[in-house]
Every structure is written in structure tokens, then in C-alpha cells.
Amino acid sequence: MKKILITRRLLRACEDKAEGIFEANLNLNDELYSQQKLVELSEGCDGILSSLTDKLDSETINKLPDSIKIISNFAVGFGNIDLDAANNRGIAVTNTPDVLTDATAEIGILLILGACRRASEGIESARQGGWKWSADYLIGKQLTGSRLGILGMGRIGQKIAKIAKSLGMIIHYHNRSKLSEDKEQGATYHDNLKSLLSVSDVLSVCCPASKETVDMINKETLEYLPKGAVVTNVARGDIIEDEAMIDALDRRKVYAVGLDVYKNEPNLNPGYLKHKSAFILPHLGSATKDTRTAMANLAIDNLDEYFKTGNCKNKVN
Ligand code: NAP
Numbered sequence: 001m002k003k004i005l006i007t008r009r010l011l012r013a014c015e016d017k018a019e020g021i022f023e024a025n026l027n028l029n030d031e032l033y034s035q036q037k038l039v040e041l042s043e044g045c046d047g048i049l050s051s052l053t054d055k056l057d058s059e060t061i062n063k064l065p066d067s068i069k070i071i072s073n074f075a076v077g078f079g080n081i082d083l084d085a086a087n088n089r090g091i092a093v094t095n096t097p098d099v100l101t102d103a104t105a106e107i108g109i110l111l112i113l114g115a116c117r118r119a120s121e122g123i124e125s126a127r128q129g130g131w132k133w134s135a136d137y138l139i140g141k142q143l144t145g146s147r148l149g150i151l152g153m154g155r156i157g158q159k160i161a162k163i164a165k166s167l168g169m170i171i172h173y174h175n176r177s178k179l180s181e182d183k184e185q186g187a188t189y190h191d192n193l194k195s196l197l198s199v200s201d202v203l204s205v206c207c208p209a210s211k212e213t214v215d216m217i218n219k220e221t222l223e224y225l226p227k228g229a230v231v232t233n234v235a236r237g238d239i240i241e242d243e244a245m246i247d248a249l250d251r252r253k254v255y256a257v258g259l260d261v262y263k264n265e266p267n268l269n270p271g272y273l274k275h276k277s278a279f280i281l282p283h284l285g286s287a288t289k290d291t292r293t294a295m296a297n298l299a300i301d302n303l304d305e306y307f308k309t310g311n312c313k314n315k316v317n
Contacts, residue, residue, distance in 0.1 A: 004049055010049075048064075077209060078208075079210065093316050096298040108204055111260060114258050143164070146201040149199060153173035172199050174196035203229060205234065205240070206234060217231065228255040233260065243271070255277065260284060
């Protein structure tokens with residue numbers, strides 16, 4: 001029986017599944033392991049089922065025992081894992097695509113609605129009481145007819161586009177490569193970021209965190225947006241330069257932000273907390289029972305497939 005380290009708690013039924021297939025070292029207290037502890041606990045294991053809270057940088061990967069052949073990440077994003085270091089050690093890295101697309105797109109739409117329709121201020125006022133309806137009370141931005149720019153029109157971006165279109169938004173997108181017409185679904189392609197941002201009344205960041213995308217939304221690129229644009233991020237915090245974004249909110253260059261993800265989670269930049277127009281969530285993208293179950297089962301299946309065949313369809317390196 002292969003031995004695996006599961007670095008965080010999974011839903012119980014998924015831990016049972018893992019224990020039925022592997023000798024599984026569970027984290028029953030759901031402790032956030034230090035990098036050193038992660039290395040120590042990997043001793044004698046054949047694989048690791050990791051989560052996005054595990055920083056598997058090159059230093060940590062270089063210290064892993066030779067017995068580790070695969071890191072199966074419990075997420076579609078794998079920015080927490082240094083792929084070059086994993087390649088050098090001959091360690092396969094896998095992810096959990098598709099199963100979380102719908103749940104994450106729902107949160108992507110919630111961010112757009114929450115930021116455009118001033119949900120943070122509305123919730124606070126409703127809780128405090130004493131608010132008075134008036135014709136101009138908490139007026140927000142309507143989605144109908146506004147242009148949605150999707151940065152990273154992959155699985156999640158396409159699903160957000162489909163829902164946003166049904167809400168009357170006009171879809172634009174930027175990827176490094178243009179999609180086929182059936183995937184575009186009438187959206188307009190921009191071959192560069194500047195061109196996309198210049199038509200984005202609302203921006204939805206949906207691309208992965210990578211060396212290329214870190215701080216892609218920064219002091220310079222924010223200026224390409226129309227004045228009073230809304231910026232949402234359902235992908236990864238690393239893609240936005242926080243100081244520049246907070247400055248843009250201060251100047252009203254950006255009307256509102258809708259954020260699910262942050263640099264240095266859970267310690268988001270306190271500048272966001274000062275802004276009533278910031279609609280902020282604690283990384284809830286895939287947080288539904290069905291989706292978390294499907295993700296864990298897929299992460300387990302990825303390990304099983306790799307151990308049995310030496311390959312895996314969800315291998316990313
Ligand atoms: P995906 O299908 O791989 O889509 C990613 C898209 O980004 C692709 O269309 C890709 O197109 C584009 N892209 C990649 N690098 C780019 C670059 N440098 N410039 C412009 N576009 C770029 O991934 P997905 O399943 O939709 O997931 C997207 C991301 O969402 C994940 O990586 C993850 O970080 C995040 N996520 C967050 C949550 C959450 O809880 N909030 C949940 C799930 C996923 P090209 O390759 O043509 O450029």
C-alpha cells in the first residue's frame with residue numbers, strides 16, 4: 001500500500017476514501033504545517049496531497065525525501081508549488097481542474113454584483129438599522145449594457161462570461177491565445193492587456209498566478225481602465241499590486257473592488273478594510289460541499305492514477 005501525507009483536513013468521507021486506498025497520514029487538528037514539519041512528515045511517504053496553504057517552494061521541495069514521487073494539489077491553481085524544483089526532483093505535480101469551475105464562477109459573479117451594487121455598504125447599513133430609503137440611496141452601477149473584461153478566459157472565465165452575458169453584460173477578454181469561436185461565445189478578443197483594460201467597465205481577473213501574471217494589475221496598467229471601473233479578482237491575490245489598487249480606490253479611479261483572494265492570505269492589506277466600496281470575501285471560490293468533495297476525490301484519484309500508471313491526466317509539469 002502506498003503511503004501518503006495529507007497536509008490539511010478533507011471532508012470526512014474523502015478522508016475515508018483516501019484511507020481505503022492508501023496508508024494515509026491525516027492532519028486531524030487541521031494544523032498549518034511549517035515547511036520544516038511538512039518535510040519531516042513526508043519521511044517514508046510516496047506522495048503528498050497538498051493544499052494551497054502549503055508553500056512548496058524550491059527550498060522545501062529540495063528537502064523532500066527521495067521517496068516522494070508526486071504532489072497532488074487540492075486546487076486547480078498550483079502557484080504554491082515551484083514546478084521547476086519539482087521537475088528537477090522528478091516529482092509529478094497534479095491539480096483538480098473542472099470540478100470547481102461552476103462554484104468558483106458563482107463567486108466570481110457574486111464579486112461583480114457585490115462590488116457594483118455596493119453590497120458591503122448595504123449589509124452594514126441593514127445591520128446597523130436606521131437607514132432610510134430614498135431615490136438616491138446607495139445607488140450603484142447596473143450590469144446591463146456594461147462591458148465585462150475577463151483577464152484569463154479559461155474554464156472559470158468562460159463560465160463567468162456565460163452568466164454575465166445572461167445579465168446583459170458585453171464580454172471582452174484577454175488570453176495569450178485567442179479561443180475558438182465556440183468557446184468565445186461572441187466575446188471580443190484583445191491580444192494585449194492594455195486593449196482589454198481600456199474597454200473594461202468591470203474587470204474580472206481569472207488567470208492563474210504565475211511569474212508572468214504577478215502584479216499584472218499595477219500602477220501603470222490600472223491607468224488603462226476607464227475612470228470609475230470596477231475590479232474583481234476570483235483568481236489569486238498575487239496578480240494585483242495592492243498599494244496601487246488602494247491608491248486607485250482613494251483617487252476614485254477605481255469605483256469599487258470585489259475580492260476573494262489576496263496576497264499573504266489571510267492577512268490582506270489593511271488598506272482594503274478602510275474602503276466601504278471593497279466587497280471582500282475570505283477565499284470562498286470553491287467552498288461548497290459538492291465541489292470540495294469532488295476536488296478531494298479528484299486529488300485522491302490523481303495519486304492513485306499516478307501510482308498505478310506512472311502518469312496522470314491532471315499532471316501539470
Ligand atoms: P484555466 O482554465 O487554465 O484558465 C486560465 C486562463 O488564463 C486561460 O484562458 C489562459 O489562457 C489564461 N492565462 C494564463 N496565463 C496568462 C497570461 N500570462 N496572460 C493572460 N492570460 C493568461 O484555469 P481555471 O480553471 O479557469 O482557473 C483559473 C484560476 O482561478 C486558477 O489558476 C486559480 O488560481 C484560480 N481559482 C481560484 C479559486 C478561488 O477559490 N477563488 C478557485 C479555483 C480557481 P492562455 O494560456 O491562452 O493565456
